[in-house]
Amino acid sequence: MIKTWLTETFNIKYPIIMAPMFLVTNEEMLIEAAKAGIMGCTPALNWRSPEDFEEGMKSLKEKCPGPFGINLIVNKSNVHLKKQIEICQKYAPDFIITSLGSPAEVIKKCKPNGTKIFCDVVDVKYAKKVESLGADAVIAVNSGAGGHAGPTPASILVPILQKGCNIPVISAGGIGTGSGLLSVLALGAEGVSMGSPFIATNESGVSQDYKDACVEYGAKDIVMSTKISGTPCTVINTPYVQKIGTEQNLVESLLSKNKKIKKYVKMLTYYKGMKAVENAAFSATYKTVWCAGPSIEFIDKIEPVSAIIERIVKEYGEEKEKFLSKDES
Ligand SMILES: Cc1cc2nc3c(=O)[nH]c(=O)nc-3n(C[C@H](O)[C@H](O)[C@H](O)COP(=O)(O)O)c2cc1C
Structure with missing residues (x-):
C-alpha cells in the first residue's frame, strides 16, 4: 500500500487513477482497475446517448467493486452535458473529472451528493479559480500527457500548483513506470492520473491495430x-x-x-x-x-489492466528502496 490523500480519501491501495480516455475506457476496465486497488474514470461521452449513460451508471454502481469516476467535458461541444449532470446527481459516482471548461455547475449540483470533484488544469491561475469554486483536487495536466496536453512539465507544474493552491494535486501525463510514480509523489502530488499505458490492454475495446500501434510506437x-x-x-x-x-x-x-x-x-x-x-x-x-501520449514508450505488450498496475507498483517499491539507499550512502 502507498498512503496519500488520494488513497486515504477513497480507501484504495495505490494512488493511481486510470484516466478517462474517449473511446477507450469502458466498464470492464473500471472494474479491473478497482479489483487491482486503483480507481478508474471514463468519459460520459463513451456512452452514445444519455439513456445509455444512465444504464452504464446503474451497471457500474452494481458491479464495480471499488470507487470509480466519470469525466464530463464541460464546454459547448458537449450537447448532452445537462442530462449527464442530472444522471451524475442521481447516481453519485465517487468522483468526477471535469475538463475543457468551467466546473461551476458540476460542483454546485454534484458535490452535495458526496461526489468529489477533480478539475483538469494546466496552470496555477485556473487551479486557483477551480479551488475558489469548490473543487476537491486539481488534475495537473502536464506537457507529457496524452490527449490535450498542457504546456508545462510535471517537475515544474506540480510544485507550482502545490505552492499556489490549497487543494491536493494529482499529476497527469507521462507516467508508465514505478520511478515515474515515485518522482511525482516526491514532487508533492497526491496521486497520478494515467491514461495512454492502458490503451493496449486486454480489456480495452479498441481495435487490435490501435493496441499493436501502442506497443510498436x-x-x-x-x-x-x-x-x-x-x-x-x-x-x-x-x-x-x-x-x-x-x-x-x-x-x-x-x-x-x-x-x-x-x-x-x-x-x-x-x-x-x-x-x-x-x-x-x-x-x-x-x-x-x-x-496516444508519449508514455506508450513504456508498453511492450498487450496485457491485462491488473498486470500494468502490478508492474508499476512493484517497480515503485524497488525504486524507492534504491533511492533510500542512495540517501544513506
Ligand atoms: C486516447 C486518449 C483519450 C483521452 N480522452 C480524454 C477525454 O475524453 N477526456 C479527458 O478529460 N481527457 C482525455 N484524455 C486525457 C487523459 O484523461 C489523461 O489526462 C492523459 O491520458 C494523461 O497522460 P498519459 O496518457 O501520459 O497518462 C485522453 C487521453 C488519451 C491518451
Missing part, C-alpha cells in the same frame, strides 16, 4: 495535431498522419478565424476529426489517426 512517434478537434491533441505519427499533416490547411485556418462562421467551422472540424478517430479506434482502416 514510442515517445518519439507522438506528435501534436490540430486536425482532430481544432485544439492540439497528441496522436501517433503514422504514415497516414504524416500524409494529411498535423496542422489545419490554409483554407481551414482562414475559415476558423472568420468571425461570422468560425463557430460552425470549429464544429465541423470537431465532428470530422472525432469521426476519423472513432473509425480508426474500432475498425481496420488505412486512415490511422490514433490518439
